[in-house]
Amino acid sequence: MAIEKVNHPYVQYGAKTKHSYDEMKKAEKYLPGGVTANIKHFAPYPIVMKKGSGAWLEDVDGNHYVDYLMAYGSLALGHGHNDIKKAITDQVNQDGTFLFGTPHSLEVSFAKKIQEYYPSMERIRYTNSGTEATLLAIRLACAFTGKKKIAKFEGHYHGGYNEMLYSINPSMAEAGSEDEPSAVPESSGLNQFGDGKPVILPFNNEKATEKLLRKHATKLAAVIVEPVQGGFIPAEKSFMNKLKRLTEKYGILLIFDEVKTGFRVALGGAQEVYNINPDITTLGKVIGGGFPIGIVGGREDILTITRPKASGDVFDVGQGKGSSAKDILFHSGTYNGHPTILAAGLATIEKLEQEFQQVLTYTNILKDNIEKIGNKENVPLKTIGLGTIFSVICTSKNKIRHYRDLQKTDLSLRKTIDFHLLNEGIYTKPLNRYSISTAHGDRELEKTIQAYEKVLKHHLGEDGGRL
Ligand SMILES: Cc1ncc(COP(=O)(O)O)c(C=O)c1O
Incomplete structure (x- = not known):
């Protein structure tokens, strides 16, 4: 790579x-690769931040x-x-x-608020x-249906544990056929205990x-889906x-993983947009x-199968414990329903109730402007996404419908633009999506548009140092 080029x-x-x-x-010297989560890393080295305020971050160089x-879409109200x-x-x-380590009332009021939208x-x-x-x-789906397998979609992410770490970002050499993709492991050390x-x-x-x-109906407990893949491919x-x-037809449960889309593609998430009630929903991030x-x-x-029974739970040390723990769906956690976090989440939702529309407006203006600048400067890019998340895709193709379409876009151009934008003071992790918050306003919009204009006009010429 010709790093010596001045415009690289x-x-x-x-x-x-x-x-x-x-x-x-x-x-x-202390953390493998210098990071606490691999997602925080990017080459040549990530930027270390020291302060956040509203829509802004400040790094250790000032x-x-x-x-x-x-924070990968978590901060709906900014920093x-x-x-x-x-x-x-x-x-x-x-x-x-x-x-408390005991039941408390916010657990119920927060649940009520979630149910209003979901x-x-x-x-x-x-x-x-x-x-x-x-x-x-x-686990719930397997226990409820008595079946053992889960189906997930190629390119979708559901968290980092053995059963789901497959085909999130597979190489095309390993991905198998388009109509019957292979399950490509995304980590070493998976599946020590059989074919999961x-x-x-x-x-x-x-x-x-x-x-x-x-083909797999008799074995499938559930299909889990990101209704908007990666938060931006609907x-x-x-x-x-x-x-x-x-x-419904095959007796398979439908799980909507709305960790990214919840309170982002709409207050009621993708299930509001698609008007579909999944059997199970997962939320995270914004809440x-x-x-x-x-x-x-x-x-x-x-859900009721998670409820405690009189005895037999794995933590039940009292008299009369049978050997029936396997019949009870295990769910526990020292910090579940943490009152401070629920308070933070409730404050977030209440603010979004007032300002979601404004965030949508900002998002749409930004998307329009990025596309306009691309058109003007003859750079093939478009923005895709729903609600307050989107991504910038470098392609002249009209439709991006799935992981394989995305792989065919010009990821190297996108990464080059991202690095030039970082240098102009616009932050997202290279190649990542854009998540907008209530803190983004005119000042941020203007700076972003100016940065895009400068980068697309001046920095992508022959010596633009393609990454
Ligand atoms: C759709 C989806 N599911 C699950 C997860 C895992 O969530 P967490 O990082 O909070 O464990 C993520 C995280 O990005 C996600 O986007």
């Missing part, structure tokens, strides 16, 4: 982020950025919103503790992350999905309707206001 994005990046480089070198990553600060402080002052979630359980939520969802591989389905492909569901309406009908949380909810008859 790494040249300016290296000059602007010297302290980030030093911090990452230090971090490597550079300021308009933040569009928003450090006063309503959330107040809600947390009030909650702690009122409760006199950070954590009526399909007739009963809910709290977890500490989206990963835990989908894990519990598939999911069936992989092709998104937005009705015919092939129907064929695969029919399922086609007819595909979603068909998926709902097929799962914690920046703190770790997940929720599993769904049909009462399904």
Whole structure:
């Protein structure tokens, strides 16, 4: 790679982020790869941040950025919103503790609020992350149906545990045929205990999905889906309707993983947009206001199998314990329903109730402007997404319908643009989606448009240093 070229994005990046480089070198001595989650890493080294405020981030070199990553979509009100600060402080002052370790009333009022927007979630359980939520969802599905396999879609992410770490970002060499994709492992160390591989389905492909569901119907407990893949490739309406009908027909539960889409594609998530009631829903990200949380909810008859019974639970040490723990659906967690986090989440939802429309307006203006600048500068790009999340796709093709379409777009151009934008003070992790918050306003919009104009006009010429 010709980094010596003056216009190569790494040249300016290296000059602007010297302290980030030093911090990452230090971090490597303690943390593998210098990071606490692989997603935080990108080459040549990630930017280390030290302060956030509203829509802005400041890095350890003192550079300021308009933040569009928003902690992978979690921060719907931006950084450090006063309503959330107040809600947390009030909650702690009122409760006199950070954590009860017992039932408390906010667990119920928060559940009620969730149900207002997600009526399909007739009963809910709290977890500490989206990963835990989908894990519990598939355990519930297997227990309820008595079946052992799960189907997921190629390119969809549901958290980082053995059963779901397949075909999220497979190489085309390994991905298998378009109509019957292979289950490609996304980590070493999976499946020590037998074949837990999911069936992989092709998104937005009705015919092939129907064929695969029919083929595996007797074994499939559930289909889990990101209704908007990666938060930005929407399922086609007819595909979603068909998926709902097929799962009903074959006695397979339908799980909507709305960790990204909840309170983002609409307040009521993708299920509001598609007008479909899934059997089970998982939520996360926005509902914690920046703190770790997940929720599993769904049909009462399904969720009810998590309820404690008189004895026999794995933690039941009293008299008369039978050997029946395997008949009870295990769900527990020291921090489930954490009052401080629920207070932060409730404050977030209440603010979104007032300002969601404004966030939608900002998102649409930004999308329009990015496309206009692309047109003007003859750079083939478009924006896709629903609600307050979208992604910028470098292609002149009209439709991006699934993972394989995305792989055929110019990812190298997108990454090059992203690095030049970082140098101009516009932050998202290279190649990631844009998540908009209530804190994004005119000032941020103007800066972003100016940065796009500069990058697309001046930085993508022959010496643009393609990444
Ligand atoms: C759709 C989806 N499901 C599950 C998860 C896992 O959530 P968490 O990172 O909170 O464990 C994510 C995280 O990005 C996600 O986007």
